[in-house]
Amino acid sequence: MIEWLNNIVYGSVTWLNLLIALIIFLASLMLAKILSVQLRRSLKERMSRENLDLLTKLVSYGLIIVAILWIMPTIGIEPSGLMVAGGIVALAVGFASQSIIGNLISGLFLMGERPVKIGDLIDISGQMGVVEDIHIISTTIRTLEGNFIRIPNETVFTSSITNYTSNPVRRFEYSVGISYADDAEKAIKIIKEIIDQHPLALVNPKPQVYVETLGDNSVDIMIRIWSPAKEWFAVKMELLRVFKDELEESGIEIPFPQRVVWFGGNQQQEVEG
Numbered sequence: 001m002i003e004w005l006n007n008i009v010y011g012s013v014t015w016l017n018l019l020i021a022l023i024i025f026l027a028s029l030m031l032a033k034i035l036s037v038q039l040r041r042s043l044k045e046r047m048s049r050e051n052l053d054l055l056t057k058l059v060s061y062g063l064i065i066v067a068i069l070w071i072m073p074t075i076g077i078e079p080s081g082l083m084v085a086g087g088i089v090a091l092a093v094g095f096a097s098q099s100i101i102g103n104l105i106s107g108l109f110l111m112g113e114r115p116v117k118i119g120d121l122i123d124i125s126g127q128m129g130v131v132e133d134i135h136i137i138s139t140t141i142r143t144l145e146g147n148f149i150r151i152p153n154e155t156v157f158t159s160s161i162t163n164y165t166s167n168p169v170r171r172f173e174y175s176v177g178i179s180y181a182d183d184a185e186k187a188i189k190i191i192k193e194i195i196d197q198h199p200l201a202l203v204n205p206k207p208q209v210y211v212e213t214l215g216d217n218s219v220d221i222m223i224r225i226w227s228p229a230k231e232w233f234a235v236k237m238e239l240l241r242v243f244k245d246e247l248e249e250s251g252i253e254i255p256f257p258q259r260v261v262w263f264g265g266n267q268q269q270e271v272e273g
Contacts, residue, residue, distance in 0.1 A: 012076065013074075013075055013076040017074050017075060017076075018075060020071075020074055021071040021074045021075045024067055024070060024071050024074075025064075025067055025068070025071060027067075028063055028064050028066070028067030029064065031063060032059070032060040032061075032063045032064055033060075035056075035059055035060065035063065036056040036059065036060050039055060039056050039059060040056060043055070055136065115161050115163065116131050116134070116139070116156075116161060116163055116166075117131065117134075118131050118132065118133060118134065119131060119165070120163055120164070120165045120166060121163075121164040121165045121229075122141065122161055122162060122163050122164065122165075123161070123162040123164070124141070124151060124155070124156055124159050124160075124161055125155070125159045125160070127141065127143070127149055127151065128143065128144060129141035129142050129143040129144060129147075129149060130142045132148065135153075136153075137152070137153060138150050138151060138152050138153055139151050139153055139156050164229065165229045165230065167229060168228065168229055169202060169205070169226050169227065169228060169229055170226070170227065170228075170229040170232040171205070171224055171225065171226045172224075172225060172227070172232055172235075172236040173222065173223060173224040173225070174222075174223045174240060174243070175212060175220050175221070175222055175223075176191070176220070176221045176223060176243060176247075176254065177215060177217065177218025177219065177220050177221070177254060177255060178218055178219050178221065178247070178252050178253065178254060178255070179218065179219070179252070179253040179254075179255045180218070180219060181253070182219075182251075182252045182253055183252075184211055184219050184221065186250070186252065187221060187247060187250075187252050188209050188210070188211075188221060190246055190247060190250055190252070191209050191221065191223060191243060191247075192207075192209050194239065194242055194243060194246055195207050195209070195223075195225060195239070198235065198238075198239060198242075200227050200228060200231050200235045201225050201226075201227055201235065201239070202225075202226040202227055202228075205226045207223070207224060207225045207226065208222070208223070208224040209221065209222070209223050209224075210222055216257070217255050217256070217257045218254075218255050223243070225239065
């Protein structure tokens with residue numbers, strides 16, 4: 001059997017060489033299949049189906065190509081000439097597509113690091129919006145105005161990213177001014193009661209309500225509240241309205257800027273500004 005494997009098929013290639021080449025090729029197919037399955041399992045929550053299919057194909061075909069180049073000398077094919085020609089072509093393509101390659105590599109790093117994911121509200125270099133899709137080459141976000149922006153992954157990877165939804169809770173704040181003639185403690189008590197009654201105003205972290213400054217026209221009360229990140233804007237807008245209504249119903253004035261102008265000695269006129 002061993003002697004038969006040593007028989008020459010053509011040139012200096014024996015049946016043993018062909019058998020080794022076949023085993024390596026089949027092993028590369030199996031390994032490519034295993035890697036594809038593992039990639040799909042680990043990245044199915046991080047990438048869209050189209051991008052994941054593209055990535056698994058790139059990995060599989062790349063592995064098979066490496067295996068073919070490896071077994072070519074075994075079956076009597078010298079790859080040096082092909083590699084030189086391929087190297088020249090690759091060099092030319094590389095210079096022509098540096099940005100594409102950079103975006104591709106950045107996309108792979110983004111998928112591994114996961115600083116953002118689909119559905120996150122983010123700010124990238126002043127562009128704020130919700131992540132709609134993360135492609136191999138670029139990331140698409142939908143702005144709060146409804147516009148879609150395609151950002152190259154290299155820009156995403158090298159820019160400072162503010163992710164507003166990665167943390168499950170988010171804080172918002174107001175500065176509410178009341179008249180100097182009104183009771184600040186009473187206003188703070190009313191505000192705290194409103195916060196306590198709202199189902200989406202979190203108890204932990206604890207909300208803060210306190211007198212912050214004594215302004216020119218009002219006593220300014222700072223209000224800081226935490227709420228679920230996905231609901232924070234709606235809660236912020238709702239509570240602002242409720243604070244105004246409840247404070248006014250309780251007889252607490254929210255003043256507007258005023259100026260006192262003097263004419264002559266004892267005459268004065270209050271002018272709204």
